[in-house]
Amino acid sequence: MSNPDHTPFLEAAAALLGPRGFTADADLMAPWLTDWRGRFTGRAIAMASPASTADVSALMRLCAEHRVAVVPQGGNSGMSGGATPDTGGHGLLLSLRRMNQIRVLDAENRMVTAEAGVVLQTLHEAADAAGLRFALTLGGKGSATIGGLISTNAGGTQVLRHGTMRAMVLGLEAVMADGSVLDTLTPLKKDNRGFDLKQVLIGSEGTLGIVTAATLRLEPRIAGRAVLWAGLASLHDARALLLHAEAHAGAALEGFEVMPRHSLDAVCAYLPSARAPLAEPHAWHALIELVADNDADAATLQSRAEALLASAFEAGLIADATIAASEAQAEAFWSLRDSIAPAERALGPAVQHDISVPTHKMPDFVEQAVPLLEAAWPGTRAVGFGHLGDGNIHFHVLAPAGVDPATWQATDGKAISAQVHDLVTQWGGSISAEHGIGQLKRDELARLGDPVALAMLRQIKAALDPHGLLNPGKLI
Amino acid sequence: MSNPDHTPFLEAAAALLGPRGFTADADLMAPWLTDWRGRFTGRAIAMASPASTADVSALMRLCAEHRVAVVPQGGNSGMSGGATPDTGGHGLLLSLRRMNQIRVLDAENRMVTAEAGVVLQTLHEAADAAGLRFALTLGGKGSATIGGLISTNAGGTQVLRHGTMRAMVLGLEAVMADGSVLDTLTPLKKDNRGFDLKQVLIGSEGTLGIVTAATLRLEPRIAGRAVLWAGLASLHDARALLLHAEAHAGAALEGFEVMPRHSLDAVCAYLPSARAPLAEPHAWHALIELVADNDADAATLQSRAEALLASAFEAGLIADATIAASEAQAEAFWSLRDSIAPAERALGPAVQHDISVPTHKMPDFVEQAVPLLEAAWPGTRAVGFGHLGDGNIHFHVLAPAGVDPATWQATDGKAISAQVHDLVTQWGGSISAEHGIGQLKRDELARLGDPVALAMLRQIKAALDPHGLLNPGKLI
Numbered sequence: 001m002s003n004p005d006h007t008p009f010l011e012a013a014a015a016l017l018g019p020r021g022f023t024a025d026a027d028l029m030a031p032w033l034t035d036w037r038g039r040f041t042g043r044a045i046a047m048a049s050p051a052s053t054a055d056v057s058a059l060m061r062l063c064a065e066h067r068v069a070v071v072p073q074g075g076n077s078g079m080s081g082g083a084t085p086d087t088g089g090h091g092l093l094l095s096l097r098r099m100n101q102i103r104v105l106d107a108e109n110r111m112v113t114a115e116a117g118v119v120l121q122t123l124h125e126a127a128d129a130a131g132l133r134f135a136l137t138l139g140g141k142g143s144a145t146i147g148g149l150i151s152t153n154a155g156g157t158q159v160l161r162h163g164t165m166r167a168m169v170l171g172l173e174a175v176m177a178d179g180s181v182l183d184t185l186t187p188l189k190k191d192n193r194g195f196d197l198k199q200v201l202i203g204s205e206g207t208l209g210i211v212t213a214a215t216l217r218l219e220p221r222i223a224g225r226a227v228l229w230a231g232l233a234s235l236h237d238a239r240a241l242l243l244h245a246e247a248h249a250g251a252a253l254e255g256f257e258v259m260p261r262h263s264l265d266a267v268c269a270y271l272p273s274a275r276a277p278l279a280e281p282h283a284w285h286a287l288i289e290l291v292a293d294n295d296a297d298a299a300t301l302q303s304r305a306e307a308l309l310a311s312a313f314e315a316g317l318i319a320d321a322t323i324a325a326s327e328a329q330a331e332a333f334w335s336l337r338d339s340i341a342p343a344e345r346a347l348g349p350a351v352q353h354d355i356s357v358p359t360h361k362m363p364d365f366v367e368q369a370v371p372l373l374e375a376a377w378p379g380t381r382a383v384g385f386g387h388l389g390d391g392n393i394h395f396h397v398l399a400p401a402g403v404d405p406a407t408w409q410a411t412d413g414k415a416i417s418a419q420v421h422d423l424v425t426q427w428g429g430s431i432s433a434e435h436g437i438g439q440l441k442r443d444e445l446a447r448l449g450d451p452v453a454l455a456m457l458r459q460i461k462a463a464l465d466p467h468g469l470l471n472p473g474k475l476i
Numbered sequence: 477m478s479n480p481d482h483t484p485f486l487e488a489a490a491a492l493l494g495p496r497g498f499t500a501d502a503d504l505m506a507p508w509l510t511d512w513r514g515r516f517t518g519r520a521i522a523m524a525s526p527a528s529t530a531d532v533s534a535l536m537r538l539c540a541e542h543r544v545a546v547v548p549q550g551g552n553s554g555m556s557g558g559a560t561p562d563t564g565g566h567g568l569l570l571s572l573r574r575m576n577q578i579r580v581l582d583a584e585n586r587m588v589t590a591e592a593g594v595v596l597q598t599l600h601e602a603a604d605a606a607g608l609r610f611a612l613t614l615g616g617k618g619s620a621t622i623g624g625l626i627s628t629n630a631g632g633t634q635v636l637r638h639g640t641m642r643a644m645v646l647g648l649e650a651v652m653a654d655g656s657v658l659d660t661l662t663p664l665k666k667d668n669r670g671f672d673l674k675q676v677l678i679g680s681e682g683t684l685g686i687v688t689a690a691t692l693r694l695e696p697r698i699a700g701r702a703v704l705w706a707g708l709a710s711l712h713d714a715r716a717l718l719l720h721a722e723a724h725a726g727a728a729l730e731g732f733e734v735m736p737r738h739s740l741d742a743v744c745a746y747l748p749s750a751r752a753p754l755a756e757p758h759a760w761h762a763l764i765e766l767v768a769d770n771d772a773d774a775a776t777l778q779s780r781a782e783a784l785l786a787s788a789f790e791a792g793l794i795a796d797a798t799i800a801a802s803e804a805q806a807e808a809f810w811s812l813r814d815s816i817a818p819a820e821r822a823l824g825p826a827v828q829h830d831i832s833v834p835t836h837k838m839p840d841f842v843e844q845a846v847p848l849l850e851a852a853w854p855g856t857r858a859v860g861f862g863h864l865g866d867g868n869i870h871f872h873v874l875a876p877a878g879v880d881p882a883t884w885q886a887t888d889g890k891a892i893s894a895q896v897h898d899l900v901t902q903w904g905g906s907i908s909a910e911h912g913i914g915q916l917k918r919d920e921l922a923r924l925g926d927p928v929a930l931a932m933l934r935q936i937k938a939a940l941d942p943h944g945l946l947n948p949g950k951l952i
Contacts, residue, residue, distance in 0.1 A: 108719065109836045153668050164666060180928045189866040190640060190832045190909040192629050192679055193921055194933045194951055199675035203668055220726075243584065247696075250769055251727045293726055356666045360585045390665040433666040445669055452656045456940065457670045463939035464932065475670055 006045050006090075009066035013048060013092070016058055021049050021098070032076055032093055033085060036143075040081035040439055043089030044071065051098040053173060053181060053212045060210065061179030063092060069469045070094045072206040074116065074148030077140040079354065080438025082152065082205045086473045096147045099212060102126050110218040111170055113185055116147025116211050123216075132218040135162040139338060147211045153203035155434030157337075160389035161254040161291075162219070164434070165202065171215035172198040176208075177465040185215050200460065205436055206471040208464045224298030225254075226290045226305035227330035230312070230321040231282030235260075235363040235388075238286050241317045242389055245288060248308045252297070255289035259385040263340045270343035274336060278320045286388070287337050340385055341394070349405035350398040351413040355424045356433035359391035365427055366393060369420070373397055377416055392433040395420060421448055437475045445476070482521050482566075485542035489524060489568070492534055497525050497574070508552055508569055509561060512619075516557035516915055519565030520547065527574040529649060529657060529688045536686065537655030539568060545945045546570045548682040550592065550624030553616040555830065556914025558628065558681045562949045572623045575688060578602050586694040587646055589661055592623025592687050599692075608694040611638040615814060623687040629679035631910030633813075636865035637730040638695070640910070641678065647691035648674040652684075653941040661691050676936065681912055682947040684940045700774030701730075702766045702781035703806035706788070706797040707758030711736075711839040714762050714864055717793045721764060724784045728773070731765035735861040739816045746819035750812060754796045762864070763813050816861055817870070825881035826874040827889040831900045832909035835867035841903055842869060845896070849873055853892055868909040871896060897924055913951045921952070 014022045023029065024046040034041040045068070050056045063070050069091035073083040085091050099115040102123070106112070107130040114123055120134075120141040127134045138144065138156035148154075150172070154165045162168070170187035184198050201209050232238050238258045245253050261283055268274045278285075290305055292298035302323070309321045324330035344350060357365045366384040373382040379400025386394040397416050399408045421431045425448045437445050446454065457476050490498045499505065500522040510517040521544070526532045539546050545567035549559040561567050575591040578599070582588070583606040590599055596610075596617040603610045614620065614632035624630075626648070630641045638644070646663035660674050677685050708714050714734045721729050737759055744750045754761075766781055768774035778799070785797045800806035820826060833841045842860040849858040855876025862870040873892050875884045897907045901924045913921050922930065933952050 106836075153672075155666050155668075159666065166672065176928065176932070180931070182928045182932065183926070184929070186834055186904040188832050188904075188906050188909075189835055190631050190635065190863070190868045191906040192631075192908045192910055192912045193906055193925060194913065194929075195676055195678060195680040195684070195936075196629075196642065197929055197932050200671055200932075200936070202671060204671040208671070220723075247770070250696075250773075294723070297726075356664050358662055359665055360582075387666070392666045428662040428664075430664050430667040430669055432668045433664075434668055436668045437670065449669060450659070452652065452658045453660070453670075453673055455656070456652070456658065456673050456676075459939040460671075460676070460936055463935040 006068065009062060009068050010046055012062050013046065013059060016062065017048055017050055017055060021051060021055065023047050029093065032073060032095065035081050035084045036077050037079070040084040042085030042087055044085045044091055044093040045089065047093040047095060049095045049098045053175065056175045056210060056212050057179045057181050059094070060175050060177070063469055064178050064467070067467060067469065068092050069472050070210070071471055072096060072147070072151070072210045074145030075119065075140065075143035077143040078148060078152060078438060079435035080432070080440040082436050082438030082471070082474050083148065084439065091472065094210065096145065096212070103213065105130055107132060111187060111215055112218055113213060113215045114146050115213045116145060118146045120144045120146070120149065127218050128221065131221050133221050134168070134216060135219045136165060136168055146214055146216070150202055150211050150214055151204065151206050152436040155387070155390070155392065157255050157257060157387065159387065160256055161251065166199070168216050169198060169202055169214050170217055172201060172211060173213040174201050174209040174211050177467070177469055182209065185213060187215050205438065205475045207461055207475050208470060210470070220293040222291050222293065223295050224292040224301050225330065226301045227324040227333050228288040228290070228305055228309065228321060229277040229333050230286045230288065230318045231278045231280065232284040232286060233282070233319055235284055235366055237317055238284050238388055239360070239363045241286060241312055244312055244315065244317055245308060248311065249290050249304065252290045252292065252301070252304070253288070254291045255287065256389040257287040257337050257386065258388045259285050259337065259340060260383060262381070262383050263344065263385045264336065266343040266347055267336050267339045270346050271335070271339050274339070275332070277322055277333060280320060282319055287333055344383065344396050344398070348399055348401070349403065349408055349413070350396045351409065351417050353395040353417060353420045354433050354435040355395055355420065355429055355431060356390065356392045357424060357427045357429035359389065361427060362388060362391050362393060369395070369423055372423070373416065373419065376419065377412060380416070418444070439474060442473070442475060482544065485538060485544050486522055488538050489522065489535060492538065493524055493526055493531060497527060497531065499523050505569065508549060508571065511557050511560045512553050513555070516560040518561030518563055520561045520567055520569040521565065523569040523571055525571045525574045529651065532651045532686060532688050533655045533657050535570070536651045536653070539945055540654050540943070543943055543945065544568050545948050546686070547947055548572060548623070548627070548686045550621030551595065551616065551619035553619040554624060554628060554914060555911035556908070556916040558912050558914030558947070558950050559624065560915065567948065570686065572621065572688070579689065581606055583608060587663060587691055588694055589689060589691045590622050591689045592621060594622045596620045596622070596625065603694050604697065607697050609697050610644070610692060611695045612641060612644055622690055622692070626678055626687050626690055627680065627682050628912040631863070631866070631868065633731050633733060633863065635863065636732055637727065642675070644692050645674060645678055645690050646693055648677055648687060649689040650677050650685040650687050653943070653945055658685065661689060663691050681914060681951045683937055683951050684946060686946070696769040698767050698769065699771050700768040700777050701806065702777050703800040703809050704764040704766070704781055704785065704797060705753040705809050706762045706764065706785070706794045707754045707756065708760040708762060709758070709795055711760055711842055713793055714760050715836070715839045717762060717788055718865055720788055720791065720793055721784060724787065725766050725780065728766045728768065728777070728780070729764070730767045731763070732865040733763040733813050733862065734864045735761050735813065735816060736859060738857070738859050739820065739861045740812065742819040742823055743812050743815045746822050747811070747815050750815070753798055753809060756796060758795055763809055820859065820872050820874070824875055824877070825879065825884055825889070826872045827885065827893050829871040829893065829896045830909050830911040831871055831896065831905055831907060832866065832868045833900060833903045833905035835865065837903060838864060838867050838869060845871070845899055848899070849892065849895065852895065853888060856892070894920070915950060918949070918951060
């Protein structure tokens, strides 16, 4: 039953959006009130699913009038609980999933205007059909939506070359706290009428406005790729190899991922089909992707990849290496990388951290943090892997054998996370590299964030959302 | 003489900064109270020249305490009067020119941390000495400072490949209105602790904070370049040639500038040494620069440039073309482009507009706007030239022969500018592509800006500078 205080609002919202766009049915709402990892469950007075920007705007005006808070949600596949309502139960869950139109795909000018609810995979397919590609991808592409990806400034494995979501957004449409619509969908490559307002909304996790559509940059479709696998003696060697590859391959270098032996072993144990690409074991492994955007470059890609490895051997940077001989083998290499997270999870309880440090400091950080954590918490095992080129480490600490998962997570696990966040802050890094703050890290951000930066975030939040109606309890 | 009301502040500021850092001497201040184009002259109670971030911070705390407004200034070579005080005379002119240290140049990681007062030319030289380059340049490089370039989000002729100043800034240090220091100088490639605060400061023209230093991205030093000159029948052909060059040359395409026959003729009349690169006259001309970042690419650059032109001929896109045979000839081609502004000025009084439209609409815009303006204002001549790849047109309207310059500027000139701004707004464009708003276009922005965007700019301004102390009277 809805809270009686909200009846006038609920009636008005139901009338505005009609039965397809509005429900207070507990069963229909239930799947969207818990985040996909099951860490947060909230409550809401109703779920609105408007199908147009005009409806989002009218709804937000209603919310402002009745002082009803709004929790915007896309695919509900965020990592930090940023799209799950709190347990207070006084807010409205605002699903953007019905806003799933690709409004324009302009192949000549390589841009697409997509609504917030378009699923990433759908966008990939639309771009591909036009002979182009959208150069951001991540594991949750089958559920993650454009609106959510923008609101969390999503990353992924192609950031090295193409940047995060921030770099993809040419224009934005968003509904602000008073229901007004900011429309910068028409992209201007140069526009100095004040600072760039869309940058304020990107990464603001729905706390400043509701992203309803965006104009996004498309890239040429890949004409060819070479996927390399290298065995390395240390993470410092991996860093040296990255610099070597950057100098050699320039813009062709699209991905550079690293994993320690522990992660590769875990994947091989977890995936029946997995095979280590190299015969001998190595302390570290690098997965490198070179791409060609046109046929001329594609024709020379294989020989350039071979030359890159040959010169790296000569320079003593790598112990062993191989180039995927087929597209199937290239996929198999990437599957090893993409399976680390589930493979590590299968080993038992762990606390996971999505952190970053200045790119060039990542080897020192991992080399120092791993033994430090393992010594401080006997029986644990610390593992860092991920996006070396971005300084972004997925840093997992596995529980000692035999602990009770829930108890360990709530006690030692929590203390370990605090220590990891302290460490990364001391190193000038970030406690959230690509997953956002949401509910999960809000207290940690308040504890460890730069007071000047936090003050600015809060001042801007208060200015743009004076009644605190947009995604309360998230980020700040 | 200083205003007696300000005596306690002036004494405290003088004591804080010492004689090198503080003056109220009218003669010493005079050169900095008029913008370089002589369009704006203001007054100030004194000029402060702090030499460190700590001093800027302490000074800003004093200003906050005494409610003294501050006008930050770099090289005083802005185009919109954004660094010139107003005529009220109650503000402090804050020169950043003594903050001219390059704090760190990290060649391996291709980044440099430079203070706000470092002159662009100095930064170019420092990068070059390290075998790298800073990939933004513009006519005023001998005076423009890093702080000013960031505060106005400067553009230039390499935006096509490298983006505007916004894309160069990896980290920022700024003093906020209360004297607190935002320090994001340590660059993190991925950092999702809320929205990106440095993006709020970039392009804010000193109205939200005082940029004191920045960490900037460096590029490999150019290993070779090919500079092409093409004669074209129309601006639509130029656009088709641009798309052709993008498909052909990809990341090697660094510049694509266009000019009409009128501009080339004006330059040839103005510069005694100038020679048109092609034998026959053409309605339009394109200047194209391809660059190579490494020796391997440099070795094939000439043949790639020739192949590009050959295929463009075949496709019927160009009427005639040539490739600079030497570095001296390449410089001569660029000198033609860089001399358009003074050459046009030498023809007589004109109103000039730094505008942009969506990139692909630029040919239609120029083709429609030129006859429209010339018909509406008999005797005038309208000329558009500039950065075709960025949709950024420098659109000049020359006065009819025989008018009194000052009178014409103040009457017809003003009306023409309003009409150009109306037009560009109807086309979804910007009344300031790269020069900023400053004092020059503040009223036009208020008249033509999107009310939702203006409200956001004002809300954020009020939140971060509640007493209106930072560069009052500029932008908004």
